[in-house]
Amino acid sequence: MALKSESGSNGESNGTVSIGLNAVIVAVTDEEPRLLTVRPSGRLRGQAGKGGRESGALPFGPLDPEKDRTLELGLTRWVREQTNLELGYVEQLYTFGDRDREPRSRSGGRRVLSVGYLALVREGQVAGREETSWRPWYEFFPWEDWRRGRPPLIDAAIEPALDRWVEGGKDPLRRQEHRERADITFGLRGAPWDGERVLERYELLYEAGLVFEARRDSELSSAGEPATGMGGRGEAGLVPGRSMVLDHRRIVATALGRLRGKIRYRPVVFELLPPTFTYLQLQRVVEALAGVRLHKQNFRRLVEKGGLVEGTGQLVSDTGGRPAELFRFRHEVLRERPTPGVGLPGVHS
């Protein structure tokens, strides 16, 4: 299920590489965005942190250059084979090609590039394999979930750790640059929080040695001895959050950032909802993705004026209060508006 295990030809240097396809498969259930993870297998197994922090892995499949006519067809093929999931919405994210992303490459094996994809599936459709599980994605990025207010770990763990990172800069100019970057990416010292900078935040934490993967990678490369002065000391000084194998958490960060941007100008939320839904369901899904609570009435008005949905006349009464009307996505909006998204209104309820 994970990385190819044939390791015959090691590094016959004729400019060739292998291609891996990684899928970030997202669904929203119980107001929680989740991604499909698999158990890391083979030599990647042992990479988990010590204190119960077990690594997850993204579903992965190699591209078969002979059979797969397009990358996307290759992806949907092995996802279907492995998980019985039929992917609907699929979008290419990014191609990750750093040499150091894969331990084998460092030890002279063939280099593996991986093309990351984002796929959205409907709530309810769940794969039936036991090695797989749907994990709430904020387990991997606790600092990204602002639905219950500013996450305490930002002030408690991230800001002080970044302060130390800033202070550790070589010269004043460096420190100044670090300060600015930390402030902008994490919204510190009066800078605004930008929900879409998910990748920038993860990469900053990685560079500052504050996520497990950074420590793992520096230990691997310098074989034993602590690297940047932060390695090798268990989990001390790490920011909370479940880690992943290889650079998979980076891929997920890319996916989250992209998705947060996209809901604002393309009607992708509806890929995650059943065909009919109530306004509150819709709002909860958007909130889950955006990671913030939205103003109810304004959200309603925005969606309404945007012409994104239309009522069905049907009511549901399991709301816990007054019955709600069921709505469906208004297909015609595509030919009326250039950018039909949910355009997030103000925060909080």
Place this chain on the structure above:
Amino acid sequence: MALKSESGSNGESNGTVSIGLNAVIVAVTDEEPRLLTVRPSGRLRGQAGKGGRESGALPFGPLDPEKDRTLELGLTRWVREQTNLELGYVEQLYTFGDRDREPRSRSGGRRVLSVGYLALVREGQVAGREETSWRPWYEFFPWEDWRRGRPPLIDAAIEPALDRWVEGGKDPLRRQEHRERADITFGLRGAPWDGERVLERYELLYEAGLVFEARRDSELSSAGEPATGMGGRGEAGLVPGRSMVLDHRRIVATALGRLRGKIRYRPVVFELLPPTFTYLQLQRVVEALAGVRLHKQNFRRLVEKGGLVEGTGQLVSDTGGRPAELFRFRHEVLRERPTPGVGLPGVHS
């Protein structure tokens, strides 16, 4: 300068591919966005259309998996080697991996994936090689330039051709889908024009057999005989626009669409401008990228309120009228606003 020419091992099937790196290098000079093209070489040379429509090619370099630590470093390395250009802003666009994108793959050679990049360089910095030239990118996409109003070729050539394509659909449902798609992507029959759908438009024209590349590819695959009922008849029925080698025009379309989207929420325009500039210069560059004329006063107000620029106090008097003040990018905006872009105001002046 173009595709790798070693063709020794043809298709030894062990799941490996070669990686090519393509760069869409953009500059804006004389109010015209331009991209750096090279003369197609080797077996790609003969692909030009007959009627003086000569194909261009993007600068291309192979990834050296041994030497290039990251894809981006590989890209900047060979761009520097080939053109003496030092790339500043570089952004990965997309990875193109269709098997049929490369003639050699179809005839059993090794499959080549290409990773497309967008690079922005400053006006004035121009490469000194003679095989290269800066071509206005609307030569490749004449239907994308609305600065002098709706391009006549949309009504004259594109709409009727798409009508024929719609009519040619197999069943009524197909025709309905085609109609809707054509209307939305090209803003026909009352649908709005969306400047960012550059790729969708090119791909539609390709599928409908209305660009040179479509005809070329179908002729190649069916070796002589006209394919979809439109092949092999010179340039009759083609939509105007300079073609490119392989799928390079698709890559450029991706770049243009991405850039048009990005200027609205990231201050990338300034990568294309000198350090100081007048308001009108800034507006002209934005208009060149967006492909529309903007309302002058409102543009000014938007940029001003956005805090994107600050005055320098200096004046320039070669404006043809009253001297204009020079402005510079306000760096501090990055920590003040989450999405500092130029947020296009209404069309026309």
Place this chain on the structure above:
DNA sequence: GTAATAGTGTCTTTCAGACAGTATGAC
């Protein structure tokens, strides 16, 4: 009745679009 959610009305501020107007240079 209370609690909980669904849905409407409206006030205010901000912002986008469009109009006009004045300022300062070249000729």
Place this chain on the structure above:
DNA sequence: GTCATACTGTCTGAAAGACACTATTAC
């Protein structure tokens, strides 16, 4: 003076944010 561009002022309508209010269910 004319012409061309630079820059400012202000009106208007639309949209965003925030508040209050009514409606309909379960208990």
